[in-house]
Amino acid sequence: MLEVDIDITYRAGAPPARYAEEAKRVTYQTILFDQRGRVGWITLNRPEVLNAYNAEMCAELVDAFRKYQRDDGMRALVLTGAGRAFCAGGDVRSAKEAEEGATRQLGHGMVMREGMHAVNRALYALDKPVIALVNGPAVAGGLVLALLCDFRIAARSARLGDTSGRVGLLPDEGGAWVFPRVMGVDAALRMTLLNEVYGAARARELGLVTEVVADDDLHRRGAELAEELARRAPLAVRLAKRMVRRAQSLTFDQALGDAEFAVDIVNDSQDVQEGVRAFVEKRRPSFGGR
Structure with missing residues (x-):
């Protein structure tokens, strides 16, 4: 129960x-x-x-x-x-x-x-x-x-x-x-x-x-x-963990293929935009997981 x-x-x-x-x-x-x-x-x-x-x-x-x-x-x-x-x-x-x-x-x-x-x-x-x-x-x-x-x-x-x-x-x-x-x-x-x-x-x-x-x-x-x-960017954390785990059973070329798919998800995210702004403004980023 x-x-x-x-x-x-x-x-x-x-x-x-x-x-x-x-x-x-x-x-x-x-x-x-x-x-x-x-x-x-x-x-x-x-x-x-x-x-x-x-x-x-x-x-x-x-x-x-x-x-x-x-x-x-x-x-x-x-x-x-x-x-x-x-x-x-x-x-x-x-x-x-x-x-x-x-x-x-x-x-x-x-x-x-x-x-x-x-x-x-x-x-x-x-x-x-x-x-x-x-x-x-x-x-x-x-x-x-x-x-x-x-x-x-x-x-x-x-x-x-x-x-x-x-x-x-x-x-x-x-x-x-x-x-x-x-x-x-x-x-x-x-x-x-x-x-x-x-x-x-x-x-x-x-x-x-x-x-x-x-x-x-x-x-x-x-x-x-x-x-x-x-406090870290949730999308990046989750995909990085997946990539590391999967890479243990992949060839180097296959692991790079994984990375190509992952960056399509992460690089255009709001969290990356927030991270870049925070870096320029010299403050801690506030990641929302989007």
Whole structure:
């Protein structure tokens, strides 16, 4: 059940009150989704199990990502976890998913496809920026979730790695694809086969983290970066992200072809006209997304 209400209170995992404007909230059962100005905040909200995902959380995340994608009023998104963790991966104690997987043809694969695979597909498909605030453990599927975001800011106390193999499981949420692309094949194999977990500083060296900050500064820094992204020209941001993502599987000539189509959209926009005027007038531009 979804409902919209108004909330300006501080909760664990949400940005401090001094950064919170009057916020529009869409209410779910396992996540929190608030809009503060032009920035959306999604907080995984199962702190009693370190925000491990279950079927309900997966469905709610897919819905929230789609709302963010469709709402031009939100220009950046912050993803974090309530309590002392970002996300501990899948909830292996979820009897509902285990029971469903055991009673369907290709059951376990279907659970993944309709669950965390749907989440990660929806996240990867976003053409607007997403910032992960890693406030604690981000392991296994939780690490994949963070790595599919465009920026990953970690608290110094955060820990990141792949623990799937410790219980005989696989990097099946997308880790086998994303880990080597972020940290290289050798490092990805080491982390996955030895089930290593790293502190924030080492994770930064390996490329798993974009930035490391003091624990108390995490939400402040996330809010700053999100606001900076929200001030940018939305058309240029969205098309640039699409171009970079697509270019990873294109030839150089194909990527230049992509650019030719994109400039036809952007170069005649009102935002470019505003940007040029602001440059000449030596002021900060005010982009309207047109």
